[in-house]
Each structure stands twice: as structure tokens, then as C-alpha cells.
Amino acid sequence: MSNNQSKIALVTGGSRGLGKDSALQLAKKGFDLIITYQTKKEAADEVVKEIENIGQKAYALPLDISSTAGFDQFVTEVKHILDTQFASGKLDALVNNAGIGINQSFETTTEETLDAMTNIHFKGPYFLTQKLLPLLNDGSSVVNTSSGLARFSFAGYSAYGAMKAAIDSLSRYQALELGSRKIRVNSIAPGAIETDFGGGAVRDSKEYNQLVSSQTALGRVGLPDDIGSVVAFLCSDDSKWINAQRIEVAGGFRI
Numbered sequence: 278m279s280n281n282q283s284k285i286a287l288v289t290g291g292s293r294g295l296g297k298d299s300a301l302q303l304a305k306k307g308f309d310l311i312i313t314y315q316t317k318k319e320a321a322d323e324v325v326k327e328i329e330n331i332g333q334k335a336y337a338l339p340l341d342i343s344s345t346a347g348f349d350q351f352v353t354e355v356k357h358i359l360d361t362q363f364a365s366g367k368l369d370a371l372v373n374n375a376g377i378g379i380n381q382s383f384e385t386t387t388e389e390t391l392d393a394m395t396n397i398h399f400k401g402p403y404f405l406t407q408k409l410l411p412l413l414n415d416g417s418s419v420v421n422t423s424s425g426l427a428r429f430s431f432a433g434y435s436a437y438g439a440m441k442a443a444i445d446s447l448s449r450y451q452a453l454e455l456g457s458r459k460i461r462v463n464s465i466a467p468g469a470i471e472t473d474f475g476g477g478a479v480r481d482s483k484e485y486n487q488l489v490s491s492q493t494a495l496g497r498v499g500l501p502d503d504i505g506s507v508v509a510f511l512c513s514d515d516s517k518w519i520n521a522q523r524i525e526v527a528g529g530f531r532i
């Protein structure tokens with residue numbers, strides 16, 4: 278049975294991949310969840326059911342992280358769920374996870390592509406977090422999703438990798454300015470993980486999978502459940518003294 282004392286986490290992009298695993302691991306740690314999806318409502322509803330089967334409450338809301346125009350409405354919907362379904366009325370954790378990958382050379386990257394990467398991976402999380410500040414409890418935890426590609430370079434990821442580097446920097450600034458409210462902010466930097474990301478290349482391309490495995494100390498690519506438990510740890514009091522850190526979760530890729 279869920280209990281009203283549970284902490285509440287909001288995970289963007291919780292319908293699939295790393296966000297789904299993070300939501301499930303948070304539920305296993307006793308969090309109730311609000312997850313978001315962009316288009317795959319059915320997948321999100323399945324995740325809600327899985328969380329309920331773990332014994333926690335869960336709700337799914339649509340969100341387009343690339344468009345700040347919808348954020349006020351989204352925050353109103355989050356507030357409504359918090360006010361009507363939860364006793365505490367505030368969030369204890371925010372996981373900025375939603376995103377897509379593209380592989381395009383620097384030479385051919387268009388202004389539209391760069392704008393899309395900026396909106397999805399930087400501007401969206403920036404202003405969503407800002408707008409959610411009144412709904413975050415003092416002492417809560419924010420986890421931003423970076424990427425190994427912010428540390429090392431892989432041809433075709435100049436726009437994506439640069440935005441993830443920006444998220445690492447933003448996380449430190451947020452940690453500095455939100456510390457007065459005891460809000461911790463960290464970024465998690467997954468390596469290449471077998472999800473639908475980037476057309477599922479890490480999972481579906483044997484060549485790419487082997488290339489990444491051969492450059493990883495632990496000799497394989499990542500799986501979603503390599504990541505969610507770390508996100509859940511960063512959202513919990515188990516990590517209460519970890520703040521303003523970039524934590525790479527990549528099995529030792531290109532070290």
C-alpha cells in the first residue's frame with residue numbers, strides 16, 4: 278500500500294529508457310512518482326501500473342520539454358496533482374531526463390538542429406526547473422541528465438554534447454544558488470546505453486555496440502538498469518552530502 282509519508286519525485290521522460298528505469302528505482306526506494314511523456318501515453322500508463330504494483334502512487338502527464346510555452350500549464354497540472362493526491366503538496370526530487378539524440382556532423386548541423394538541441398537539452402530543463410522551484414520542498418534533490426559525450430568527443434555529437442556540457446555547468450550554478458534552500462543539484466552522465474535513444478543505435482547496431490564495449494573498461498555497453506539506481510540514490514538522503522557533482526555512469530568508457 279502507498280503511504281502519505283512517501284517522498285514525491287517528478288521524472289521527465291519517464292515513459293521509456295532511462296527515465297522509466299529511474300522512476301521504477303525511485304518507487305523501489307519508496308518515492309511516489311509523477312512521470313511525463315511526450316507522445317507515448319500508453320507506455321507511460323504502463324510505467325504508472327508498474328509503479329503501483331511496487332506499492333507507490335504514480336501519475337503521468339504530457340510534457341514537451343522543447344517548448345517553454347507549455348510550462349505554465351504543466352506546472353499548474355503538477356500542482357493540481359500535488360494538492361489533490363498528496364498530503365505534502367510538494368516535490369522532493371526532480372529528475373530532468375527527457376531528451377533525444379541526433380548524430381550530425383558539425384559541418385552539416387543546421388541552425389534548426391542546434392535550436393532543437395538547445396531547447397530540449399538546455400533551455401527546457403533550465404526554465405522547467407525555474408518554474409517548479411515553488412513546488413520543490415526545501416532540502417529536495419534535482420538530478421540533471423548530462424552525457425559522457427560532454428567529457429569525451431564522438432564525431433556527430435557537437436550540438437548534443439555541447440548542450441550536455443552546458444547542463445553540467447548549469448547544475449553547479451543551480452547548486453550554488455539553491456543551496457540556501459538546502460536543495461542539492463547534481464548531474465548524471467550516462468555512457469552509451471541500450472535504449473531507443475538515437476534510433477536505438479547502441480542496442481541495434483552490432484558494430485557500434487562492439488566499438489563502445491571495446492573502449493569500456495568493464496567490456497560492455499550500458500543497460501537502463503545501470504542508471505536508474507544511481508538516479509534514485511542521488512534523489513535520496515543516502516547521497517545527502519553529494520552536491521554540485523557530475524557523476525559519470527559509463528562502466529569506465531575512454532578512461
Ligand SMILES: NC(=O)c1ccc[n+]([C@@H]2O[C@H](COP(=O)([O-])OP(=O)(O)OC[C@H]3O[C@@H](n4cnc5c(N)ncnc54)[C@H](OP(=O)(O)O)[C@@H]3O)[C@@H](O)[C@H]2O)c1
Nearest residue numbers: 290292294295314315316317341342375376470472473474
Ligand atoms: N541512451 C543513452 O545512450 C544516453 C546516454 C547519455 C545520456 N542520455 C540521456 O538520457 C536521457 C534519456 O534518454 P533515453 O536513452 O532514455 O531515451 P529514450 O529511451 O529515447 O526515451 C526518451 C524519453 O524522453 C521523452 N521525450 C523525448 N523528446 C521529448 C520532448 N521533446 N519533450 C518531452 N519528452 C520527450 C520520451 O517520451 P515519449 O516516450 O512520449 O516519446 C521518452 O520518455 C536523455 O536526456 C539523453 O540525452 C542517454
